[in-house]
Amino acid sequence: MENPKIGDNINVGNASVKVEHPSILNVLKQRENIKKRLSGIKHRIGVYSAKGGVGKTTTAVNLAFALKEMGYKVGLMDADVDCPNLALFLGIEGLQAAEYPLKPVEKDGVKIITTAVFVDDLRRPIIWRGPIIAKMIREFFENTNWGELDYLIIDLPPGTSDAPLSIMQLLELDGFLLVTTPQHVAAVNAIKSGRMSKRMGVSILGVVENMSTGELRGSVEVAKSLECELLGSIKMNDKIARMSDEGKVPLVEDESIKEEYINIARKLCKRE
Ligand SMILES: Nc1ncnc2c1ncn2[C@@H]1O[C@H](COP(=O)(O)OP(=O)(O)OP(=O)(O)O)[C@@H](O)[C@H]1O
Ligand SMILES: [Mg+2]
Numbered sequence: 001m002e003n004p005k006i007g008d009n010i011n012v013g014n015a016s017v018k019v020e021h022p023s024i025l026n027v028l029k030q031r032e033n034i035k036k037r038l039s040g041i042k043h044r045i046g047v048y049s050a051k052g053g054v055g056k057t058t059t060a061v062n063l064a065f066a067l068k069e070m071g072y073k074v075g076l077m078d079a080d081v082d083c084p085n086l087a088l089f090l091g092i093e094g095l096q097a098a099e100y101p102l103k104p105v106e107k108d109g110v111k112i113i114t115t116a117v118f119v120d121d122l123r124r125p126i127i128w129r130g131p132i133i134a135k136m137i138r139e140f141f142e143n144t145n146w147g148e149l150d151y152l153i154i155d156l157p158p159g160t161s162d163a164p165l166s167i168m169q170l171l172e173l174d175g176f177l178l179v180t181t182p183q184h185v186a187a188v189n190a191i192k193s194g195r196m197s198k199r200m201g202v203s204i205l206g207v208v209e210n211m212s213t214g215e216l217r218g219s220v221e222v223a224k225s226l227e228c229e230l231l232g233s234i235k236m237n238d239k240i241a242r243m244s245d246e247g248k249v250p251l252v253e254d255e256s257i258k259e260e261y262i263n264i265a266r267k268l269c270k271r272e
Pocket of ligand 2: 080085155156157
């Protein structure tokens with residue numbers, strides 16, 4: 001709808017939303033502006049679960065590099081703005097953002113934006129309330145020069161509040177890749193994340209079981225509950241934790257790990 005007014009029903013992503021309050025009009029304007037700003041990016045995929053520590057960042061990093069290995073131009077955005085672990089996983093801590101509008105830093109051909117480039121020490125806490133977190137995420141979307149990209153992968157923080165909500169409201173996403181582990185508690189939280197996404201009009205592209213120990217469990221529960229595709233699994237593998245701690249991308253270092261992530265990336269690309 002061109003110029004929505006209070007009382008109108010409009011489509012946002014897959015959801016129909018009633019414009020009940022002027023603030024919704026404001027968000028819609030921001031969303032439209034961001035859509036224009038990101039028009040050089042063909043696909044935007046979020047990696048998400050409300051549960052902490054299931055492997056969202058690990059999945060986002062390795063998925064980004066899998067897509068790069070497949071020949072795509074890839075960007076990686078760290079939406080975990082107060083705990084920007086992505087920089088540790090990529091061994092880029094200490095790199096400083098020098099330009100505004102923001103210029104992504106590059107690691108082996110993948111473009112990266114993270115609040116880690118604003119701090120000189122990742123041990124120093126970033127203590128921000130929700131509105132500042134939301135503002136920083138908007139800033140990343142509105143003022144980063146990504147250039148042309150095939151895929152932008154967004155690493156979400158856990159939870160169902162500020163940062164995930166901002167992303168769902170502001171960005172037209174292809175959808176979310178949900179991450180679970182075999183445990184029921186992780187599956188319950190992935191299901192909750194999926195339900196929030198659907199309510200906010202964001203598609204679920206599929207679920208991945210990380211830290212799998214054999215027969216798939218958590219992902220089966222999630223796929224059944226959300227009626228989404230089970231895209232694959234990544235084994236529990238100490239090499240993944242060790243290499244990530246060393247700032248090396250596991251997929252680049254190890255062929256069997258690469259195969260696991262490439263399989264998932266291929267299934268995601270097939271959806272085009
Ligand atoms: N398949 C795996 N095998 C072994 N260790 C893994 C695997 N996946 C992730 N890890 C390790 O588990 C820890 C948590 O992973 P990660 O930081 O990616 O989770 P997260 O969901 O992003 O966490 P947060 O919610 O804090 O953002 C890290 O130390 C990571 O190296
Ligand atoms: Mg993380």
